[in-house]
Amino acid sequence: MSDTATTYKKIKDLNRDELIAPGTPLCAGCGGLEGLRLAMKVLGEKVLTVNAAGCFTLLSVYPFTPLRGSWLYTTMASPVPAAQGVRDALDIRLQNGMAKEEDLQLMVVAGDGSTYDMGLSATSAAVHRGLDFIYFCYDNEGYGNTGFQLSGASPFGSATQTAPSTDDHPAGQELDKKDLFEIWKAHRPAYLATVSPREPMDLSNKFAKAKAMKGPRLFICLATCPTGWGFDPKDSLVMAKLAVDTGIFPLKEYIDGKVVHTRRPRKRVPVEKFLERQKRFRHLFVPEKRADLIARIQSNVDQYWGRYE
């Protein structure tokens, strides 16, 4: 594509149009939905959203769709190869003379459950093939739609329904969060970025950049989750700000072979400020404060940023 990317400088520059109508049954305060809403404003109407099983499957419940564009629900593990099929078919039709105006941008929308776990294999193959598509992962660090069970994205020290905190397993989740950014980066996609619903300019500029490119363009969106993480929906964006300010959720992009941090917290807020406000980390504070476990979380974050400081 020869288009140069739009650059958004102020909030006022953003598209005022809503491309996702309100009224879906998604949770109040869903950070992922806010991220998708912002992304759609950049991408426009000519988008086919290809969905995997997860919270966002509930965006379209017969007979309703909130999208101006198109939607295809697939399975939990195969939204990406389905996108491959659409892309291949549209390319064939373009070659046979279909008008360019009829072409669609393909966007896979999947949660961390599909993305980090069941769908990872098929995604790996598609990125390797160089599929021209956008991938939007809303990461709420658990299998949310089924009631918040453990996923490969669940961070150390978080409690989920299938890895609860007990005396024998005080941390709850005893493994570190899978580093999907690194896994995807090893595939050398055309573009890769993390985004936050609380950083609309950062998010919008990243999507604008991606919109002007071809090939696999992959996004991990922080999906603050009142229902799964245990906080009041009204605090969703506060939680998102804390995730970034503590350094727990790095805002970065991979482009032209290099990783660039697009927002770097100058003085990181202690992770405790993020953890103490969520029920999924409550066991780190009650009945007794687990300073050792909190320290481990802090240490992970410090080690990450230590590489870039």
Place this chain on the structure above:
Amino acid sequence: MDVNTNRRIMLTGNKAAAWGARLARAQYVPAFPITPQTEIVETLSRWFADGTMKGKFTNLDSEHSMFSAAAAGAASGVRVFTASSSQGIVYGLEVLYTVTGWRVPFVMVNVSRALATPITLEPDHNDVMSTRDCGLIQLHAETCQEILDFVLMGYRIAEDRKVCLPVLVNLDGFYLSFTREPVLLPDDKAIAAFLPPFAPVQPVFQASRPMARAPAVFGGGNYMFFKIQHHLAALQAAAAFTKVAHEFGARFGRFYEPVEPYRLEEAEYVFVMSNSFATKGKAAVDALRRGGVRAGLLKLRLFRPFPADAVRNALCGHAKVAVIDQNLSPGTGGITFPEIVAALYEAENRPQKILSVIGGLGGKDIKEEDFLAVIEHLDRPDFKGPLFLFNENDLTQFYKLQRIAS
């Protein structure tokens, strides 16, 4: 090679399937190899790579992915072909259930192979039977000619405005996939008249037609509406089959019925079979008839929708029927057997005896002596079945193998 004239050439079953896709001008082939179908996708790969076929051939990473790509391609307006077998079919079975409900047309070939466990390569029909409830249309081929013809007919049936469902054409691994038989390749112009380019009757994905497909449906009544609609579409495929087969016969000289009767005139004993081993069954019928035994055979071609009327009409008036299933549902018996019995239950002159016979599992040969054993057991009023075509000699051979290990 020149396909502007009718040419009879030797083709393996796999090559016949590939030729079917080529003559149908399939535009998109998402592929994944598996024994014994691999030759199909290898052939198509070469044809797309050298420009013989126009469109796209994409190597997918699994059958689950492959079927997703196939149906999504069909939903986006191109004619799609794919192929699989056995473990691949069941690996992608979730997607087969999913995409039949999308109501998009495409043709897929299954080259039958027995399912693990034990893991093996040789054929039986448990793999194709695993798809019988997922909502696609099923045709079973006995010969390489049938394979080619069914692929061509399959597109007409799948793309029929009252059907819009995937069509599966089954052929036996090894016995048919790798066996060369003479196949008449129809004239290119005649095929073009029979099978014009894909003209979707459903809206397809493109910018001017935003739509939501396959969204969640809640409320049992609402879900059930869609499944009844699906069932009606599958039933329509029977009418479509007849209409298409009639036109196919008129154009190409080969008329196909949903079932094929073989020497059923005054037959006292009837074997019900499908796929390539029906050839063995017909040979056994000939041998029995020469020996004075009035045997006949009914071959199933259309399996979904199940041709109950045709089966009933063919089998009523015959005394003893053996349904030879090359498949097994452990704990009950053959899978086709109950479908045959259900089709016959209410008929006044239904056969007095219907015996379930299980043979050919894992590609085990069914020999003339086996057909004789079936006749013998049909004559025993006390024998209830199922009859397993596995005898003392087979057991002895197995024990020999076992002794090597111990």
